[in-house]
Amino acid sequence: MSSVDNYLQKIKSEMHADPVKAEVEEVGWVEEVKDGVTFLTGLDNVGYGELIEFENGIRAQVIDMDKSRIGAIVLGDFLKLKAGDQARATGNQASILVSDKLLGRVVNPLGDVIDGGEKIIEGKRYPMEKIAPSVVYRRPVNIPLQTGIKAIDALIPIGRGQRELIIGDRGTGKTTIALDTILNQKEEKVICIYCGIGQKESKIAQVVELLRKNKAIDYTIVVSASASDPVSLQYLAPYAACAIAEYFMDQGKDALVIYDDLSKHAWAYRQLSLILRRPAGREAYPGDIFYLHSKLLERACCIDQKYGGGSMTALPIVETLEGDMSAYIPTNIISITDGQIFLETELFNAGIRPAINVGISVSRVGGNAQTKAVKQVAGKLKLDLAQYREMAAFSQFESELDEETKKFLNRGAKITQILKQNKHKTFSFELEAAILWSVVKGFVDELPLEKISQFEIQYIVNLKTKGEKILNAIKKQKEITAKEEKELEVIVKETMEEFIEKVTE
């Protein structure tokens, strides 16, 4: 049969189909419209979290149920709703259309493209709310997620499937750390999702521009609900981003999600809750604010190979006010995550960038995931730094210091200096290991402090030109063996000689 015949057949059968399909629909009527929230009567058999649709096509999600009325958050322009409007239950939960085509795009939490490009119409629907995989499906975190930032990879290592909080005041470089991590995933085959919650549109534009410039957009998806979007969308944004990550995780891929930031997410939820007249608790947040974030971050995991593998790493960001870590949201999220990276304004202003306070930053599970090469140097590094901090506090009282103490102080200062790193300049782990090795072994002890960064640049150049073999060997074995140590030593000494010559010239 030709295709025309087929077509005719199809039309025929369609015409013969029962023209009257009577479906019983659940409907309700708008009673009240408030900022982003609407109250309805009717809809007696609607479920919690179900989507309802108004006659003009606007959708809303039921998140509050009373004896006589229900409250729903409007996913769209609530100004177009008026009292008396009819809404019908769709029988579906909130979901987002996901596909590989999302890569390189900017979408809103409903999956609509907002970068001005082509619409995405194909894909699977993934629910926004999902219970996290149980222990059966999980395996311990043991593969590193290289951030490319020396201080983090050495001292606060992050593993794939881990949840590591980035916390600090405004303007301390929280987003920069997250973006650098994305930039460093170019060769790691990690799908990155940047979720902007309540951010300025200009900031999102900057992020996209940065990713484009560094060709990182090809493996990144930006989900954004900006400050001008309805709070309902801001509330849903992290769940949508998480659903997209789950799609890639289900394919056995590694995903990285950045929630920037969860304090604004908490504000959005506080606003919704207050409008819904839920009882306000501490700092006027509702009682379920903890669960709001725990259910989200719990979805980050490392799936056992038996069940297809794949992982989702979460890097939530929380903004503090005046360094107040003991506020409600920071303490909540600190207790949920597997560690935190503290950023401090004082350090930032003192020129130590990334402004990580290595003393109070921790990673609770990343140690197992750390590459052996970095681990080899990190142990000594941590010890040296800890001693340095202790001595530094102590030495302020004592004017005369013994040789040993001076040595520690000197070493600590050098380490602090070498851990500085320019933004958007990430290193591979073998390079990190080689750089840190030179410091830990004390080769740069006699170098003046201000010359350290110059030395680093020279050293990297030499490593890349003369020491390519060594770097490749470290990369392959993931460890610095005695053989490489000898070869590294030669290069370090060469660099020192060259360097001193240059400086004296």
Added chain:
Amino acid sequence: MDLKTVIVSAYKLAEEEIKSIEQKFPFIKGTTIENKIDESILAGIIIKSGSKIVDISLLSKLRNLKKFI
């Protein structure tokens, strides 16, 4: 339970017609049935009972067609 069901139709329904509707849609059984006439729906009926609605009017069909096109 005193639930009211409204059947909207384009013309006044006969007793038998209401009976047969009741048979086709058992969820309205036992409720007080009221027949409302609204010519704007053109043909067919709309059954409203509590928060449930069955819309098999020509007007809604045309509306859907418009949306579809």
